[in-house]
Amino acid sequence: MVRKFNFIFLYLLLTLLLWFNMACNNSGQEPGVVALVNGSPIYLHQLEANYDFLHLEWGETLPPSVEHLQQEYGQILTNLILYKLVEQELAVRGLEVTDKELKAREEEVRQDYPPDEFEKILIEEYIDLNYWREQLRLRISWEKFIQEVLRPRVKIDFQEVQDYYQKNLSEFYLPERIKFLVFSSPDQGKIKKALISYKKKTEVEELRKKFPDMIIHEYFMRVDQLPMIWAGEIKKLKPGECSKIKNDKKSFYFLVVLKKEQASLLEPFQAYSIIEEKLIQEKIRRLFLEWVEDTLQKAEIKINVMLLKKKESDNVREEN
Incomplete structure (x- = not known):
């Protein structure tokens, strides 16, 4: 998921770049739209569903403050914007998630449950089936983006592995x-x-x-x-x-x-696959951050200013 790639950094990066892009108010917009990503809407109900899912077991005695809500909604919106950009990238490449793929993945999940138990568990956990499917589609989109867009650009040679091994011997010591x-x-x-x-x-x-x-x-x-x-x-x-x-x-x-x-030390050939995977993940992380920065610079992203803190919205150019 996106959080694997330093979510806090992405949130700050996206927030900063959005301030330099554009914001919008509600005039002339479809009701319930909180953001537009290259013209594609993100709806308030999506924000609310994600927020509710994160707080299913919320047990605080006092309700959250307005500032806290704004911060959490902002982080959720950041995530949704990133996923929207990923989906758009896949669509341009003809790699968007199809209904057939979604259905096949859902059937895989259902195989782990007795007949009719899957829906019952969702109901017990207060999870709407349509919301679950939407999250599943996002997960598949993310996996395809990593495996079919970023991963082919990653190359690892033997010398890189050897250098990492020599510089990080302590990681391969087995007590x-x-x-x-x-x-x-x-x-x-x-x-x-x-x-x-x-x-x-x-x-x-x-x-x-x-x-x-x-x-x-x-x-x-x-x-x-x-x-x-x-x-x-x-x-x-x-x-x-x-x-x-x-x-x-x-x-x-x-x-x-x-x-x-x-106690022993793994030999280079024993540690090779471990190091290779670590280097691959690091290069994918860097490529993703580069892609985010480049994509945001080109994207037209409009956010409902009502979601922004007052002190932040003062620095945003509103559309009339």
């Missing part, structure tokens, strides 16, 4: 890590039986079936991030060894160390 199992149950008798069975080489999946009420978790953690209650015992155990049965006052448990990995 000592341990993979281990935790068996726990409030029933001490079951824990004793599970420990005996495990020592007889019974597979973990078999133990899960044999003791369905027992909690059996596998962890793979850095040594310096181990919970204190387990750290001392785990560090003493060798791979394959089990701890004695312990009691943490909530349940009985024992630990099994599966594997210990020593």
Whole structure:
């Protein structure tokens, strides 16, 4: 989404450039229009829907101030303007999101829910289906813009990756890590039986079936991030060894160390894909910011001055 590319910077950039473009009042406009982006309207109901979605769980005892509302509406409007510009760019290139694409993506989402449950969940979350579809279309537009407009312009060569690796070695240091199992149950008798069975080489999946009420978790953690209650015992155990049965006052448990990995440094070939993706994302971010600045300079964007703070609107040239 747009926020991945430093939303605050974009908000300030767009706001600054809009002040130097033009603003408009309501005279002669279609009712409910809060902004025009190259003649294409953004409506008040879109602002309100986005604002309401952001504050579904708003629990403040006092209503927000006018200044706060203006600021939040301004940020939402910035987002909508950016999406509008992205959609227009896609349309020029013949890449706009089709109804067929939207329907296919919606069906993908619905497959994760039982029949008729998707609409029920939207209703429970107070989300209008049409609003959800509008947001889905924006998401698809954004993905297409990144993948089909910006990504083809990004090139990464081996030397760039090598230079990044040498300058950022600390990012590729892997501290000592341990993979281990935790068996726990409030029933001490079951824990004793599970420990005996495990020592007889019974597979973990078999133990899960044999003791369905027992909690059996596998962890793979850095040594310096181990919970204190387990750290001392785990560090003493060798791979394959089990701890004695312990009691943490909530349940009985024992630990099994599966594997210990020593601290190491990723080799360049191991880190290549990680670095490449990081460099790609950084170049896409830069290209996007350049595109925003260039597009805004050429765009005709008109904003309803009623949305602007008084001190800001004093610096804006209004259309009569």
